[in-house]
Amino acid sequence: xxxxxxxxxxxxxxxxxxxxxxxxxxxxxxxxxxxxxxxxxxxxxxxxxxxxxxxxxxxxxxxxxxxxxxxxxxxxxxxxxxxxxxxxxxxxxxxxxxxxxxxxxxxxxxxxxxxxxxxxxxxxxxxxxxxxxxxxxxxxxxxxxxxxxxxxxxxxxxxxxxxxxxxxxxxxxxxxxxxxxxxxxxx
Amino acid sequence: xxxxxxxxxxxxxxxxxxxxxxxxxxxxxxxxxxxxxxxxxxxxxxxxxxxxxxxxxxxxxxxxxxxxxxxxxxxxxxxxxxxxxxxxxxxxxxxxxxxxxxxxxxxxxxxxxxxxxxxxxxxxxxxxxxxxxxxxxxxxxxxxxxxxxxxxxxxxxxxxxxxxxxxxxxxxxxxxxxxxxxxxxxxxxxxxxxxxxxxxxxxxxxxxxxxxxxxxxxxxxxxxxxxxxxxxxxxxxxxxxxxxxxxxxxxxxxxxxxxxxxxxxxxxxxxxxxxxxxxxxxxxxxxxxxxxxxxxxxxxxxxxxxxxxxxxxxxxxxxxxxxxxxxxxxxxxxxxxxxxxxxxxxxxxxxxxxxxxxxxxxxxxxxxxxxxxxxxxxxxxxxxxxxxxxxxxxxxxxxxxxxxxxxxxxxxxxxxxxxxxxxxxxxxxxxxxxxxxxxxxxxxxxxxxxxxxxxxxxxxxxxxxxxxxxxxxxxxxxxxxxxxxxxxxxxxxxxxxxxxxx
Numbered sequence: 023x024x025x026x027x028x029x030x031x032x033x034x035x036x037x038x039x040x041x042x043x044x045x046x047x048x049x050x051x052x053x054x055x056x057x058x059x060x061x062x063x064x065x066x067x068x069x070x071x072x073x074x075x076x077x078x079x080x081x082x083x084x085x086x087x088x089x090x091x092x093x094x095x096x097x098x099x100x101x102x103x104x105x106x107x108x109x110x111x112x113x114x115x116x117x118x119x120x121x122x123x124x125x126x127x128x129x130x131x132x133x134x135x136x137x138x139x140x141x142x143x144x145x146x147x148x149x150x151x152x153x154x155x156x157x158x159x160x161x162x163x164x165x166x167x168x169x170x171x172x173x174x175x176x177x178x179x180x181x182x183x184x185x186x187x188x189x190x191x192x193x194x195x196x197x198x199x200x201x202x203x204x205x206x207x208x209x
Numbered sequence: 210x211x212x213x214x215x216x217x218x219x220x221x222x223x224x225x226x227x228x229x230x231x232x233x234x235x236x237x238x239x240x241x242x243x244x245x246x247x248x249x250x251x252x253x254x255x256x257x258x259x260x261x262x263x264x265x266x267x268x269x270x271x272x273x274x275x276x277x278x279x280x281x282x283x284x285x286x287x288x289x290x291x292x293x294x295x296x297x298x299x300x301x302x303x304x305x306x307x308x309x310x311x312x313x314x315x316x317x318x319x320x321x322x323x324x325x326x327x328x329x330x331x332x333x334x335x336x337x338x339x340x341x342x343x344x345x346x347x348x349x350x351x352x353x354x355x356x357x358x359x360x361x362x363x364x365x366x367x368x369x370x371x372x373x374x375x376x377x378x379x380x381x382x383x384x385x386x387x388x389x390x391x392x393x394x395x396x397x398x399x400x401x402x403x404x405x406x407x408x409x410x411x412x413x414x415x416x417x418x419x420x421x422x423x424x425x426x427x428x429x430x431x432x433x434x435x436x437x438x439x440x441x442x443x444x445x446x447x448x449x450x451x452x453x454x455x456x457x458x459x460x461x462x463x464x465x466x467x468x469x470x471x472x473x474x475x476x477x478x479x480x481x482x483x484x485x486x487x488x489x490x491x492x493x494x495x496x497x498x499x500x501x502x503x504x505x506x507x508x509x510x511x512x513x514x515x516x517x518x519x520x521x522x523x524x525x526x527x528x529x530x531x532x533x534x535x536x537x538x539x540x541x542x543x544x545x546x547x548x549x550x551x552x553x554x555x556x557x558x559x560x561x562x563x564x565x566x567x568x569x570x571x572x573x574x575x576x577x578x579x580x581x582x583x584x585x586x587x588x589x590x591x592x593x594x595x596x597x598x599x600x601x602x603x604x605x606x607x608x609x610x611x612x613x614x615x616x617x618x619x620x621x622x623x624x625x626x627x628x629x630x631x632x633x634x635x636x637x638x639x640x641x642x643x644x645x646x647x648x649x650x651x652x653x654x655x656x657x658x659x660x661x662x663x664x665x666x667x668x669x670x671x672x673x674x675x676x677x678x679x680x681x682x683x684x685x686x687x688x689x690x691x692x693x694x695x696x697x698x699x700x701x702x703x704x705x706x707x708x709x710x711x
Contacts, residue, residue: 030273030430030431031634032427032430032633032634033370033632033633033634033636033637033638033639034639035246035294035295035297035477035640036294036364036368036370036474036477036478036533036639036640037294037297037368037369037426037477037478037480037481038294038297038368038369038370038477038481039368039369039370039371039374039633039636039637039638040633040636041370041634041635041636042636044416047634047635048335048637049631049634049635050634053631053635054635061377061537064384064399067399067401068384068399070393071396071397071398072396076663077392077665077667078656078657078660078665078667080391080393080394080396080398081396081398081654082656083383083387083653083657084384084399084658087380087383087384087387087440088380088384089378089390090377090380090386091377091380091381094373094374094376094377094380095377097373098371098373098374098377099652100292101373106499108440117631118633121429121432122426122429122430122630125426125429125602125629126246126426129602129606129623129626130623132606133436133606133616133620133623134681136606136610136619137616141607145603148602149599149600149603150605151604152598152599153595153596153599156429156432156594156596156598156599157507157593157595157596158594158595159595162303167596168599171596171600174602175600175604175607179257179607179611183257183258183260183261184260184612185256185260185607185611186611186614187607187610187611188610201367
């Protein structure tokens, strides 16, 4: 089949997975080993469910699938180990560059703050920080875009999809009630 | 008569019509913007629409699906960046056409061909699904099990990647789906004695992580890429052009339907296979392939839209997803208390005909939006990634949280996002993971039902398999896929070739 090269060799879809056919990327062997160890732990855990009690036991399918995982991971690891490292790529530049790490930190920070601080303040902080880092534009642009899109998202999801996010320190419900009475409806 | 009424539901209810239109419009954008994919959009949407009725929710998703598969072609032609995976093949000849100043023509042909392909797919769905579902009633539990395994294997074997990695991904998905208390015996599985693992891992968190956050993280590598401006004129293609490519489009639509209908494989793979087919059968392309051959546009674009209808066939008749998007839709139907499969087709045929109607409508909307509104589309595609990426991440988090109002789901989502990011870098396909998660229950239940009915006897089980033609065919298919990927097969092929020469 015609094999189009994916941008930067990171897979965008199943039709064109990332990586190289004949070389390995930085960290690929480590990942393969991690998968192997992880699969082995899962297989052990699956064995603990019901052992070899019966073919229809709750542990049978988990044991079979994790056994497949171990075998597949082993083959992948052995194959990967035999390949030569692709030249010109480094882990720090091509797989985990600084910006990715920063965003991972931002995401974890978001998840941690969401409950205590509430959706609106956390998202405002997140969007402002993220757009500032990526866009490298002035504060006017950053704040305008971040807060503007946040208001839009909040309106769409709160009103149209009626999704309830943690309110945190912002009295959201009172806020909506205030506007409802202002418009004149009974709410 | 009931079927006709159900089919017309979407046409008679303005609200549904609007949602399909809105979905298609959004879908074309989602498809056209590199970094936003249909799978991502639909998985995030599940969590937002779960409080809705099932018809409006499905209407929106179908619109996005149809529009998104088409929308990817726009940036593939104009910028040589496929906006969606299904448009990867489109870039190979579309961009050279645009370089020659024929962008308008390329877009026009693409739009009309997507429309034709879409219809072939829908027609195949409407005709084949009722037949398949009658047939599906005869399926034994073991057949479902074999089909599920087959679907997971097909992704790895039909794509250009490695089958072993595909198998690993599929098995991982099944294991993820098994986490929590076993519904039959209440035994704990993979919980590691943690309370929060007992209820299992939300499949929506897995999906949003894998397709939303991991894609957004990946896009961070491409933040600084600038888009190129192109002038577009003359969109609507002449009838002669369409007629000239009709025979090819019918062949490639058929490829699209078949690949779409095979469990697990969808438009992206169909488009690549159709492109290869066009290269093989077109004796005199308008220009050499890769340099702006019209045939190189026709083939993938008909195939990927035909695959949409095709993918619904196994989803509606067997409850086995035809591709990643239908896997997510099955998840959406689960949430609404519906269980896709032959019984749904019998109990609620309305649902099926409604989906067919919505697809038809979405296909018309796609043609409409495709041939008009070009200016608007080029504008939105220029939306800077610096804004887009944070927004996708925010929506992913909101989406993961919204389903169960649980912060744990957000952590799972982020975990799978990072995991998926590495998987993409190292060439592991993500589709089989989702397929595995969705099919885990089905596989487990059917295996246990099958083996219990054979009194725990493997000998009897295989006797059953080999005395049923269907089971035998499925088992042989599974085995063949395995063998075709081993060195043994290449060896045998080489020997055969040598014999032919001698």
